Every structure is written in structure tokens, then in C-alpha cells.
Amino acid sequence: MELHDRSRAGVKILALEGSFDTYTAEPIRRWLDEATRSAPAHVVVNLSQVDFMDSTALSTLVQGMKRAREKGGELYLCGLQSPVRLIFELTRLDRVFEIFVSEEDAVQAIKGEATH
Amino acid sequence: MQILLLATGEQRKLAVLSDAIPAPLLPIANRPLMSYHIEQLARQGFKNILVSLYWLPGYIEAYFQHGQRWGIELNYILQKNALGNAGAVRWARSLIHDTCLVHPVDMLLDLDVPALLAFHRNCGGAMTLVCTPGPAKGSPVVQLDQAQRVLGLCDSQPDRESVVYTGVLVIEPQVLDLIPQRTKYDFCNDLIPVVLSAGMEVYAYRSTGYFNPLASFEDYQRAQEDVLYVAWNDGAGKIGRSLPNIQKIGGQQAASGIWVGRHTAVHPSARLKPPVMIGENSRVGRNVELGPNVVLGDHVIVDDEASVQRSTVLNNTYIGQLVNIDGRIVNQGMVIDVETQEHLQIVDDFLLGGIYDEIVVSSLRRWFDFWLALFFLVLALPVMVVVSGISLFSTGGVFQRELCARGPLQPANPKRETGRRVFPLLRFRTRRSDGSKPKIGQWLERLELNRLAELWSVVSGELSLVGPKPLSVAEAECLTETWQLAHFDRVPGFTGLWYYQTHARSDLDEVLVVDAYYIAMSNWRKDARLLWNTPRAWLSRVLGHQVKMNIF
Structure with a gap:
């Protein structure tokens, strides 16, 4: 699992690569904790290079979203591959997260959210 | 050219049925509606198709997967909110780089796509609407000038002379930028007026092929019958209307106009009047009268001495002894009157009901739980x-x-x-x-x-x-x-x-x-x-x- 982080227009972006599961979730949890420390915490997680997710990964993202919202921010997801999207659908978490096709769309939407 | 199928199910056509079964999966002669569209497009050589999903997306994706079965590639775009038909296309904007055919799947239409594209290129308009002559209830009427330019759409009652819009259109990608992001937006009510008032040209392409808007259960039942009559060579002349262009139909033809799926048992004393189609793993009991114009789905039981005419029975349905079904659509305990559109939930399982696998599975599971737990209990005593x-x-x-x-x-x-x-x-x-x-x-x-x-x-x-x-x-x-x-x-x-x-x-x-x-x-x-x-x-x-x- 590789983590690539960058920042665009005040939005923190985390791009992941590989399989996101029990064994690899810890550094991501730490990154999300750090990113949501100060308000407003706007985070986009790019999953376009993630080919597998398990329950630990899902709960890491849910915790991240809760923390972001506590700090008046949002956590959006983008670029889900089919197997990963299927997991979101099966667990019905696709209705909980805002999920975008591209990183571009997600960053734009989160900026739109910030100006409201 | 790119193709986007709208399988969002937002329109809530055939609502009572499509609430439980997503409209793209509603069976027409025991095959999901959307498969007719995919086959038509694959036959005309289109190998890459985008599909917008919103309502019950998992079922649709699970059935069609990535389209390998049809030798094409399907890609899905999932919507979290209802965005209307134009909003759905806007949502997919980043994937659309070329002239795009937007095709809702909750209807049946025979469309010559290359001819449509040639017409669109010739006219050079921003959009081309696919229209069809004649009255079709619930479809908007298109007002045209001499050069086939669209002047506007109205909801007035269509008559024999009028031209109606089928819901299918061709659009240039730059027009999509006129649609606001993440907003519910409709082609007929919102986008087309905006495009016309911006001075862009919209043309109407007249399709002469089969069209069924599936706006009512009457249409739905008619679609079943139309498909049966196409496949039934002797019967094609007997029905005085245009029929869809369909290449194959499921099941083995046991006799002229009678199709029976695998592992289905029909009692010798049952009387079948063509056209009748019976799905897989079904059972037709003693002295049952079936047909004409009947489609039974998979895992259907028609018990002794029942009779079914002019009706469609969906998967996993039980029809009790002596029950008479005529002009109805039946889905487990739900009965819909084709003519009046009224629906009724039957609570008496002896008349009509669902057949569920879960009952067997859960009782087996309970059995294991009981004996294993008892065993552990003794062990841990x-x-x-x-x-x-x-x-x-x-x-x-x-x-x-x-x-x-x-x-x-x-x-x-x-x-x-x-x-x-x-x-x-x-x-x-x-x-x-x-x-x-x-x-x-x-x-x-x-x-x-x-x-x-x-x-x-x-x-x-x-x-x-x-x-x-x-x-x-x-x-x-x-x-x-x-x-x-x-x-x-x-x-x-x-x-x-x-x-x-x-x-x-x-x-x-x-x-x-x-x-x-x-x-x-x-x-x-x-x-x-x-x-x-x-x-x-x-x-x-x-x-x-x-x-x-x-x-x-």
C-alpha cells in the first residue's frame, strides 16, 4: 500500500495505491487523524488505484468522515474501481459517502461546500 | 460516438413492480428489459457503453457485469441522488468527450443508430431528438417546422397526426455544459427550452421502428405478447401491429408457439394455447389451462386446475389451485390489473404467494445452530x-x-x-x-x-x-x-x-x-x-x- 498526499486549493488529498485492509489501514488512520486535526478539515480520498478494501478499511473511512464533520469539514471519495464500489454498495455505505467519478469533481464539490 | 444508457429508474415507470425489481431488470419474455437494448447496440457494432445507475444499482451491475456475455464493455456511473435525465448525463460529463447517444432503458425501441448518427451529422444541430409517429400515451408531442427543426415540446394529448418524442436523443458534449451541476434537470422541461432560446438548433429524427413506451402495465403486457408473436412464426400475421426486431427468445420451442425452459415440468393433462412461454424450474399442475398470451417466469408453480390467460407471472410466484388469472401481472403476492392499473396484495398464501429459498436456508441454519450449541454447551459444562x-x-x-x-x-x-x-x-x-x-x-x-x-x-x-x-x-x-x-x-x-x-x-x-x-x-x-x-x-x-x- 502506497500513500501519496498532496494539497489543492486548501483541500487535502490522499491518493492510495494497492490493497486497503487490516494490514495496511494503520498509516491511513494516522494520516486521517492528522488531516482532521484542525478546522476546517476538507479531505478527498482518491481510491482509483485501490483494488481491494475490507471492513477495517471501511471503518477507517467512516471514522475519518466523522472526524472531518466534527471539524466542520467533509471527507469525499473519488475514483472507485468496480470491486471496491461493489463493497460500498453491498454494505450500503455508498449512501453515506459522497462519491465522485474524478478527483477534479470531488475537489470542486468540496470547494463549493466550503463557500456555502 | 459514445453511448450512455440511463438505467437510473428515477421515472418510476410501472412503479409497483419497479420498486421491488429495478426497471432495467423487469422481464420481457423472461429476459431483462435492458438486455434488449444491449443486444441491439452490440448487433450494430457498439462495443463501449456507459450505464447510469441510481435505484437498486447493485442488482443491475450484478446481472450485466462488464458485458462480457455480449462481447462488449459496460462501464457504470453511480449516482447518489436523483438528478433527472439531463442531470444524469451532466453527472457523467467527465467521461463524455464525443457526440453522445443518450438512451433511457425503461422502454422498447428499434433504432437504426448509424442512420440516426448520419442524420445528426447532416443537420449539424446541437441535439437530435428521436421521434416516432402516432399516438403514444404519456410521451411529449414535438412541434416541428418544415425542415424537421424542433420548435418546442408540449404535453398535449397526442393524436394520429402528431409526432412524439421517445426519450432517446443525440447530444453534442459542449451542450452538456449548459446543465447546472448536481441539480435535478430534465431534458424536455429544462434543457431543450434553454438550448432553443440560446439560438441553437434541435432536430427531430423520425424513427419508423417498433416503439413501446412502457408507460403503463397495459404497455408492459403488450410488450410480452409482441415478443412472443415475433418468435412465433405462425402467429406473426395474427396480430395487426408492428413488432420489434428480436433475434432470439429464451427456452426450447416444445410445440408451435410454446416455449418451455429447462427443468420445467408440465402435467400431460394441462391444456396450453399458444403463444405461451414458461421459464426454468417451473411446474404446471394437473388440468391447468394456460394461454393464450401468457408468460410464466422462473420458479413458478401453477397448481392443479388453475387457469392463466393474457397475463405475465414473474419469478418465484405460486398460483394456487383453481385460481383464475386473466389480464393480470402477478409478482409473488402482488396482482396488477392490466386494464385499470390497480394493484392488490394478496395475503392468503394458498391463493397466491412468493416462493422463497431463504425459508429452507434459515431452517437448515437453525438446525445446525441448535445441535452445535447443545454440543458446545455439554462440552463446556x-x-x-x-x-x-x-x-x-x-x-x-x-x-x-x-x-x-x-x-x-x-x-x-x-x-x-x-x-x-x-x-x-x-x-x-x-x-x-x-x-x-x-x-x-x-x-x-x-x-x-x-x-x-x-x-x-x-x-x-x-x-x-x-x-x-x-x-x-x-x-x-x-x-x-x-x-x-x-x-x-x-x-x-x-x-x-x-x-x-x-x-x-x-x-x-x-x-x-x-x-x-x-x-x-x-x-x-x-x-x-x-x-x-x-x-x-x-x-x-x-x-x-x-x-x-x-x-x-
Whole structure:
């Protein structure tokens, strides 16, 4: 699992690569904790290079979203591959997260959210 | 050219049916509606198709997957909100770089796509609407000038002379930028007026092929019959209307106009009048009268002396003895009158009902739970005797009960606050009656030996051996969102994925996410492995390690 982080227009972006599961979730949890420390915490997680997710990964993202919202921010997801999207659908978490096709769309939407 | 199929199901056409079965999967002669569109496009050489999904997306994707079966590639775009037809195309904007054919799937239309594209290129308009002559109820009427330019759309009642819009259109990608982002937006009501007032040209292409808007159940039943008559060579002349262009039909033709699926048994005394189509794994009983114009789905039972005419019966439906079905669409206990569109839910399973696999599976599971738990209970008896002795001497009692909630909401049950089934979860007592906890009680809890008494709840049927975590009544009340409510679809378990991946201090959301994942991904093999590895998981928990096991 590789983590690539960058920042665009005040939005923190985390791009992941590989399989996101029990064994690899810890550094991501730490990154999300750090990113949501100060308000407003706007985070986009790019999953376009993630080919597998398990329950630990899902709960890491849910915790991240809760923390972001506590700090008046949002956590959006983008670029889900089919197997990963299927997991979101099966667990019905696709209705909980805002999920975008591209990183571009997600960053734009989160900026739109910030100006409201 | 690119192709976008709108399979969002937002229009709620054929609502009573499409609430349960997403409209793209509604069967027409036992094949999902959307497969007719995909076949038509594949036949004309289009290999890459985008599909917009919103309502019940998982079922649609599970059926069509990536289109390998048709030799094409399907890609899906999932919407979280209802955006209208134009909004759905806007949502897919970043994937559309070329002239795009936008095709809703909740209708049937024979379309010559290359001819349409040539027409669009020739006219050079910003959009081309696919129109069809004649009256089609519920379709907007298009007003045209001499050069086939669209002047506007109106909702007036179409007559024989008028031209109606089918819902299919060709659009240039730059026009999509006129649609506001993430807003509900409609082609007819919103975008076309804006495009026309901006001075851009919209043309109408007249399609002469088969068109069925599927706006009503009458249309739906007609579509079934049309497909049957196409395949039934002797009958094609008998129905005085245009028929769709379909290459194949499911099932073996047993006699002229009679198709029977695999593993289906028809009693020799049954009388069949063509056209009749029967799906797979079905049974037609003694002295049954079937047809004409009947489609029975898969796993359908028509019991002795029943009769069915001019009707469509969907999968997993039981039709009782002597029942007469004429001019109806039947889906399990639901009966819809084709003419009046009225629908009725039959609660008497002897007349009509659903056939469910889950009943068999759940009773088998219950059987395993009972005998295995009883076996473990006997095995653990010596330990339990010691633990109950410790409980009795340290706290003055043997058992404590925690009220837990499970199962679906039961509306007619005002007494119970949660509205769900409440049951006491039995554990060995670790607290004194004043609430204080003796040292030995803390030890019992750390070793989780107090939980052994839960095996009794498994034997009595309140718990399963493997399942989601049992939730207390207070916790159950915190669950409101759809994804969380999946928790109640299953009987809670003595052990489960939660036992491996959460601990006593985990917050509720963490437990719920793990269980949502478990419920979505579990099967009996994984359950068996979860149960088998529970002693190892227990050891890790007691030693304070994180349980790392690759079961899911």
C-alpha cells in the first residue's frame, strides 16, 4: 500500500495505491487523524488505484468522515474501481459517502461546500 | 460516438413492480428489459457503453457485469441522488468527450443508430431528438417546422397526426455544459427550452421502428405478447401491429408457439394455447389451462386446475389451485390489473404467494445452530459449573440478563419501544446487586467466561452461533441510517467478524461497519471458518493482541 498526499486549493488529498485492509489501514488512520486535526478539515480520498478494501478499511473511512464533520469539514471519495464500489454498495455505505467519478469533481464539490 | 444508457429508474415507470425489481431488470419474455437494448447496440457494432445507475444499482451491475456475455464493455456511473435525465448525463460529463447517444432503458425501441448518427451529422444541430409517429400515451408531442427543426415540446394529448418524442436523443458534449451541476434537470422541461432560446438548433429524427413506451402495465403486457408473436412464426400475421426486431427468445420451442425452459415440468393433462412461454424450474399442475398470451417466469408453480390467460407471472410466484388469472401481472403476492392499473396484495398464501429459498436456508441454519450449541454447551459444562459457582459466591446470583433487540420492525407493537423483538441475553453474573464489581468478576469478564451462558440463548433460538454483534436495546435505537439497518436483517451471533475485529472499547459505528461488511460478504463457508477460529480469536483477545486472521 502506497500513500501519496498532496494539497489543492486548501483541500487535502490522499491518493492510495494497492490493497486497503487490516494490514495496511494503520498509516491511513494516522494520516486521517492528522488531516482532521484542525478546522476546517476538507479531505478527498482518491481510491482509483485501490483494488481491494475490507471492513477495517471501511471503518477507517467512516471514522475519518466523522472526524472531518466534527471539524466542520467533509471527507469525499473519488475514483472507485468496480470491486471496491461493489463493497460500498453491498454494505450500503455508498449512501453515506459522497462519491465522485474524478478527483477534479470531488475537489470542486468540496470547494463549493466550503463557500456555502 | 459514445453511448450512455440511463438505467437510473428515477421515472418510476410501472412503479409497483419497479420498486421491488429495478426497471432495467423487469422481464420481457423472461429476459431483462435492458438486455434488449444491449443486444441491439452490440448487433450494430457498439462495443463501449456507459450505464447510469441510481435505484437498486447493485442488482443491475450484478446481472450485466462488464458485458462480457455480449462481447462488449459496460462501464457504470453511480449516482447518489436523483438528478433527472439531463442531470444524469451532466453527472457523467467527465467521461463524455464525443457526440453522445443518450438512451433511457425503461422502454422498447428499434433504432437504426448509424442512420440516426448520419442524420445528426447532416443537420449539424446541437441535439437530435428521436421521434416516432402516432399516438403514444404519456410521451411529449414535438412541434416541428418544415425542415424537421424542433420548435418546442408540449404535453398535449397526442393524436394520429402528431409526432412524439421517445426519450432517446443525440447530444453534442459542449451542450452538456449548459446543465447546472448536481441539480435535478430534465431534458424536455429544462434543457431543450434553454438550448432553443440560446439560438441553437434541435432536430427531430423520425424513427419508423417498433416503439413501446412502457408507460403503463397495459404497455408492459403488450410488450410480452409482441415478443412472443415475433418468435412465433405462425402467429406473426395474427396480430395487426408492428413488432420489434428480436433475434432470439429464451427456452426450447416444445410445440408451435410454446416455449418451455429447462427443468420445467408440465402435467400431460394441462391444456396450453399458444403463444405461451414458461421459464426454468417451473411446474404446471394437473388440468391447468394456460394461454393464450401468457408468460410464466422462473420458479413458478401453477397448481392443479388453475387457469392463466393474457397475463405475465414473474419469478418465484405460486398460483394456487383453481385460481383464475386473466389480464393480470402477478409478482409473488402482488396482482396488477392490466386494464385499470390497480394493484392488490394478496395475503392468503394458498391463493397466491412468493416462493422463497431463504425459508429452507434459515431452517437448515437453525438446525445446525441448535445441535452445535447443545454440543458446545455439554462440552463446556464443567467450566460453566465452576463459573456459576464463582458467580454465586462473589455476587449472590448466577445469571444476569441484558435486554437486546433483533429482527425487523414490527409496526403493530406499541408495547415495545424499539419496535423490534426484544430478548434477554443470558450471561453469568459479574456484578453485585449494588452495582459494584468484585475482582473475580473482572477476571471473568476479561476471560469472557461470563459469555458462555450465551450458548443457552443460541439453543433457545434467540442467537445464532455466527452473526452480527447482539445490540442492546439502547444501542439498537441509535441505528437509523439505511446502511446501519442491514444489521437487523440477520440473527445476531455468539461470535462473528465483530469478535475478531472489534473490542470492548470500540465505538458503535466501528462495530456497525464491520457487521455491514460481514452481512454483505458472508456465506456459510466463511461462517464456518469464523466459528472454527473463534478459540484462537479468543486467545488473542484475552492476551490483548489484535486478531489478525485472513477470513474475509
